[in-house]
Amino acid sequence: MCWHSVHTRRIPxxxxxxRCARFLIWLALVVTTPAHALRIFACxxxxxxxxxxxxPHATLFVATHAGQDPHHIEARPALIAHLRLTDIAVCTGAxxxxxxxxxxxxxxxxxxxxxxxxxxxxVPLIDPQPGTIGTPWSGDVHPEGxxxxxxxxxxxxxxxxxxxxxxxxxxxxxxxxxxxxxGAFESRWQQRIAQWERxxxxxxxxxxxxxxxxxxxxxxxxxxxxxxxxxxxxxxxxTPGHLQxxxxxxxxxxxxxxxxxxxxxxxxxxxxxxxxxxxxxxLILPSxxxxxxxxxxxxxxxxxxxxxxxxxxxx
Amino acid sequence: MARHHALIPRLASFAALxxxxxxxxxxxxxxxxxxxFGAVLDVAHTTRAxxxxxxxxxxxxxxxxxxxxxxLGALATARLTAVFATHDGRLEKEIEEAWLETTRxxxxxxxxxxRFASQIGYLNAQHPHAxxxxxxxxxYRAFFGGHWNDDGMRLNWTAPTPFFLQLGVEAFRxxxxxxxxxxxxxxxxxxxVVAKFGGDIGASHSWLVGVSHIRNRREATTExxxxxHGHKHDHDHDHHHHHGAQFxxxxxxxxDATWKWAPGGNNRDQQVRAGFEAARITDLNRxxxxxxxxxxxxxxxVWRFRPDWETxxxxxxxxxxxxxxxxxxxxxxxxxxxxLAWKPNHMQSLRLQLTRQYDAVGFSRPASRSVQVQxxxxxxxxxxxxx
Numbered sequence: 001m002c003w004h005s006v007h008t009r010r011i012p013x014x015x016x017x018x019r020c021a022r023f024l025i026w027l028a029l030v031v032t033t034p035a036h037a038l039r040i041f042a043c044x045x046x047x048x049x050x051x052x053x054x055x056p057h058a059t060l061f062v063a064t065h066a067g068q069d070p071h072h073i074e075a076r077p078a079l080i081a082h083l084r085l086t087d088i089a090v091c092t093g094a095x096x097x098x099x100x101x102x103x104x105x106x107x108x109x110x111x112x113x114x115x116x117x118x119x120x121x122x123v124p125l126i127d128p129q130p131g132t133i134g135t136p137w138s139g140d141v142h143p144e145g146x147x148x149x150x151x152x153x154x155x156x157x158x159x160x161x162x163x164x165x166x167x168x169x170x171x172x173x174x175x176x177x178x179x180x181x182x183g184a185f186e187s188r189w190q191q192r193i194a195q196w197e198r199x200x201x202x203x204x205x206x207x208x209x210x211x212x213x214x215x216x217x218x219x220x221x222x223x224x225x226x227x228x229x230x231x232x233x234x235x236x237x238x239t240p241g242h243l244q245x246x247x248x249x250x251x252x253x254x255x256x257x258x259x260x261x262x263x264x265x266x267x268x269x270x271x272x273x274x275x276x277x278x279x280x281x282x283l284i285l286p287s288x289x290x291x292x293x294x295x296x297x298x299x300x301x302x303x304x305x306x307x308x309x310x311x312x313x314x315x
Numbered sequence: 316m317a318r319h320h321a322l323i324p325r326l327a328s329f330a331a332l333x334x335x336x337x338x339x340x341x342x343x344x345x346x347x348x349x350x351x352f353g354a355v356l357d358v359a360h361t362t363r364a365x366x367x368x369x370x371x372x373x374x375x376x377x378x379x380x381x382x383x384x385x386x387l388g389a390l391a392t393a394r395l396t397a398v399f400a401t402h403d404g405r406l407e408k409e410i411e412e413a414w415l416e417t418t419r420x421x422x423x424x425x426x427x428x429x430r431f432a433s434q435i436g437y438l439n440a441q442h443p444h445a446x447x448x449x450x451x452x453x454x455y456r457a458f459f460g461g462h463w464n465d466d467g468m469r470l471n472w473t474a475p476t477p478f479f480l481q482l483g484v485e486a487f488r489x490x491x492x493x494x495x496x497x498x499x500x501x502x503x504x505x506x507x508v509v510a511k512f513g514g515d516i517g518a519s520h521s522w523l524v525g526v527s528h529i530r531n532r533r534e535a536t537t538e539x540x541x542x543x544h545g546h547k548h549d550h551d552h553d554h555h556h557h558h559g560a561q562f563x564x565x566x567x568x569x570x571d572a573t574w575k576w577a578p579g580g581n582n583r584d585q586q587v588r589a590g591f592e593a594a595r596i597t598d599l600n601r602x603x604x605x606x607x608x609x610x611x612x613x614x615x616x617v618w619r620f621r622p623d624w625e626t627x628x629x630x631x632x633x634x635x636x637x638x639x640x641x642x643x644x645x646x647x648x649x650x651x652x653x654x655l656a657w658k659p660n661h662m663q664s665l666r667l668q669l670t671r672q673y674d675a676v677g678f679s680r681p682a683s684r685s686v687q688v689q690x691x692x693x694x695x696x697x698x699x700x701x702x
Contacts, residue, residue, distance in 0.1 A: 069583040077479030077513025103699040136663035
């Protein structure tokens with residue numbers, strides 16, 4: 001038995017006791033040692049990228065990617081295992097993850113994963129519907145407001161400041177370094193925002209038809225109007241009847257583009273574009289950044305969104 | 316058995332400690348607002364009631380509930396669920412869940428106390444209205460009364476490993492797992508031990524495997540009930556609905572395996588899920604020999620082929636030894652179910668299911684064909700779905 005060799009202080013002479021002792025030491029290290037690189041569980045890749053800006057040496061795990069609908073994630077065993085090991089969880093909030101994050105937390109048994117940093121707690125949300133109770137006919141209502149807040153680069157500044165406070169509390173020894181990285185990022189990001197806003201000026205006043213409120217914050221930032229939603233109700237897949245009604249509306253006021261996001265089925269949008277005679281382009285935009293967790297990805301994502309929208313609007 | 320004697324008082328003293336800690340914890344007023352309330356309505360129409368089934372012929376209110384859940388102090392969460400269902404035209408009410416669970420225990424531990432569904436197998440802990448089929452597999456209907464919840468305690472540990480590994484023990488009063496006891500032995504109890512492993516394979520596949528063991532100190536009656544083995548039975552009497560298990564024994568082993576696939580991990584538009592469960596019950600009662608055992612298996616597969624449409628197949632096997640005084644009779648039953656479900660969103664689903672029961676021995680009322688239509692409506696908040 002393992003325990004005997006430890007308690008009787010016998011020198012582990014044979015191989016079995018040696019392995020046993022090594023296992024116990026490993027177990028003790030895993031369970032008790034806090035002296036590891038900060039482990040961060042990011043529900044969405046945009047938060048992993050922001051965390052990387054502040055703590056470049058952290059071990060990051062990204063739970064979802066731009067090809068997945070963040071409302072509909074399976075509470076997979078692999079996600080539970082990663083949440084079990086994390087020091088801090090960074091998520092969107094506003095009920096975006098309410099269908100899966102609580103199931104992960106319950107099974108992970110990690111008290112640190114209970115105090116989730118929610119980005120939505122630090123940003124004023126658009127379209128709040130206080131007091132709304134979900135019914136079978138209302139679709140996926142978020143009473144707190146639209147949770148897809150990362151599509152406005154100005155929101156990322158609000159989130160990264162709050163995240164810096166939280167990470168500094170988590171790692172007091174790195175407080176100064178985190179603040180320094182925050183300051184540098186803020187000035188770089190503000191410059192980028194100013195640049196993007198200048199370039200995006202021609203987009204102001206344009207109208208689009210889009211599926212879901214995924215890019216609600218982007219439209220508001222750029223002064224674009226979302227004429228119509230391909231979903232009959234929030235979160236419900238487009239129905240033939242609804243698309244037919246949309247077609248009538250869009251024939252009257254043709255949009256500059258039809259927009260769906262990378263995780264959505266492009267067929268309803270493609271059908272609408274065809275019915276409108278091929279004059280309206282279908283844009284399939286990535287719903288978020290890549291999973292490499294790097295600042296460059298955040299910038300590339302906004303850059304790509306702007307580029308695609310500008311190209312579509314001059315056609 | 317001696318180990319179970321020791322386990323129950325140990326868990327009880329732990330629960331007392333927990334209750335003390337909760338009383339001492341600051342119950343912040345701002346936390347109360349995150350309590351959430353929800354309701355589920357489950358209505359089904361059945362052309363022919365299934366053998367060992369949970370649904371009456373005709374229109375029936377299925378497992379419908381009112382639920383409240385939220386934080387209790389700073390260290391625990393709690394849930395209260397009241398269930399309503401009709402059986403034989405009568406409305407039955409029950410408190411199905413009333414538990415509190417720790418949120419702050421260190422080192423991967425989570426403890427729960429109160430009334431709740433055991434975590435054995437794959438399906439048992441899930442609310443029946445979230446199932447993919449109108450009726451639970453034969454395995455659950457025959458051995459666990461469909462959905463086994465009980466008064467007890469649980470301690471789970473999740474390993475700090477890169478793959479998912481969870482070990483759990485539960486201790487229950489055990490009033491539900493035998494239909495009626497042969498004799499009321501003092502201090503009845505059931506203990507379970509469960510191990511679960513799981514992970515991902517690439518971006519599109521994920522899996523979960525579980526092994527469960529149940530020790531039941533209660534002995535089932537040595538005489539059978541209606542439904543099974545009806546050769547000297549009066550079928551005209553008022554059909555008594557069973558909440559408890561129809562077939563039981565002292566030792567149960569279960570294994571379950573679940574696999575899910577979605578292209579690129581995006582399960583919104585397309586998903587395939589499939590699973591296998593098997594149970595073997597031995598040490599049936601004082602007259603049983605080692606050859607007397609109950610066995611059941613279930614294999615199922617569901618395909619979400621459009622965001623709002625799913626179809627699935629399930630096949631079930633059941634082989635039992637029906638107690639009859641000092642001896643047993645053999646019983647067996649096969650069941651095949653096919654379903655088509657429309658789920659416009661996660662708050663409602665409409666399901667059509669065809670079920671065929673065949674190869675019946677020792678069961679007097681197998682349904683050679685049954686058509687079931689089920690409509691499930693959800694209001695407000697409801698618990699996040701486990702894998």
